Amino acid sequence: MAAATSVVLLDRGNNTTCTINFHGATVVSWRVNNQEQLFVSKAAIFDGKAPIRGGIPVVFPHFGPWSYGPNHGFARVTQWALEKGPERLPSGDVEAIFYCTDNEWTRSIWNYQFRLTYRLILREKELHFIIGVYNPSKDLTFSFNLLLHTYFKVPDVRRCQITGLHGCTFIDKTRDMVIYQEGRESVTIGEWTDRIYQNTPQEHIITNVVSGRKMRVQKYNFPDTVVWNPWSDHSKDFSDLGEDEYPNMICVESGHVSSPVVLLPGTAFEASQILQGEAIRNHSKINHLNPILWTNQDQCQQLKRKKCNRQISLKHKLFILHEPDPIHQWSRDFLEALMNQ
Numbered sequence: 001m002a003a004a005t006s007v008v009l010l011d012r013g014n015n016t017t018c019t020i021n022f023h024g025a026t027v028v029s030w031r032v033n034n035q036e037q038l039f040v041s042k043a044a045i046f047d048g049k050a051p052i053r054g055g056i057p058v059v060f061p062h063f064g065p066w067s068y069g070p071n072h073g074f075a076r077v078t079q080w081a082l083e084k085g086p087e088r089l090p091s092g093d094v095e096a097i098f099y100c101t102d103n104e105w106t107r108s109i110w111n112y113q114f115r116l117t118y119r120l121i122l123r124e125k126e127l128h129f130i131i132g133v134y135n136p137s138k139d140l141t142f143s144f145n146l147l148l149h150t151y152f153k154v155p156d157v158r159r160c161q162i163t164g165l166h167g168c169t170f171i172d173k174t175r176d177m178v179i180y181q182e183g184r185e186s187v188t189i190g191e192w193t194d195r196i197y198q199n200t201p202q203e204h205i206i207t208n209v210v211s212g213r214k215m216r217v218q219k220y221n222f223p224d225t226v227v228w229n230p231w232s233d234h235s236k237d238f239s240d241l242g243e244d245e246y247p248n249m250i251c252v253e254s255g256h257v258s259s260p261v262v263l264l265p266g267t268a269f270e271a272s273q274i275l276q277g278e279a280i281r282n283h284s285k286i287n288h289l290n291p292i293l294w295t296n297q298d299q300c301q302q303l304k305r306k307k308c309n310r311q312i313s314l315k316h317k318l319f320i321l322h323e324p325d326p327i328h329q330w331s332r333d334f335l336e337a338l339m340n341q
């Protein structure tokens, strides 16, 4: 098994790379034309035990303080393994698939079997994430939260604007979890901010990220968007974050956290995110990914028979019908594996 702090490098050429640490399958770097897009604290700890402060930790099976186990669950402090890759696709993009499963330690905290599968694809100016949760049990249902805790690197957080939150309700963790409604067209940050925006749209644009550029966040099956910055007041609460670093980070986190996902035995849940730098090509719309909450084979057949046309008209295609494409192929493989259980 790889050492806790060892990494996998996806290299697309042109100084475009993505580095994933096996510890938590945490994406710790995404460079586009040599420009780092993600924030990692100078004080981050890489001891294979603590969560990594920055990059993109995976939050599962619980978001926030947890009476049974570590804050934000155990996935980000679990050793993951490679299922596939890194491998260059015919398009020139590079992919890798990571996985982790329950073990004695996870079961001592949360007594369920599970398998997480995390597929990453590095494109020219994009990073794709497809994450699946599978419940292999024959009789036990479990509930969970899932979130990609993305830390973007920014020159000055005060100058960032986040679109797509207008009109959404949010749970304000800085004000005793009171629920408000966002009245601003674009959200700016000028103080300690810790909010769970609910039922957010599939897309956010964040302005003034690296070199004054824009970042597009697209998500599917992640109904919530968490916006977090500890500001000067709370930075000192984190021993692995420098007190002067908060202006250089903004967390915009795609997740399923304000309500749990309930996963029946033998079923899987899949969600995805695409991060795109500026000057984005159109073909990477989220409807090219097709995460679905599969229930069982019968329902899947029903879905095939009854709902496919509707799904297609909604442009949220089901993978059963898709043209051969590596993304959909993976989903097909995933489904096949489920059906063969």
Ligand SMILES: O=P(O)(O)OC[C@H]1O[C@@H](O)[C@H](O)[C@@H](O)[C@@H]1O
Binding pocket: 051, 071, 072, 149, 173, 194, 195, 226, 228, 238, 253
């Ligand atoms: O220190 P942690 O466990 O990485 O959490 C950092 C922050 O993560 C955010 O997602 C939460 O909304 C905050 O409440 C939390 O403080």
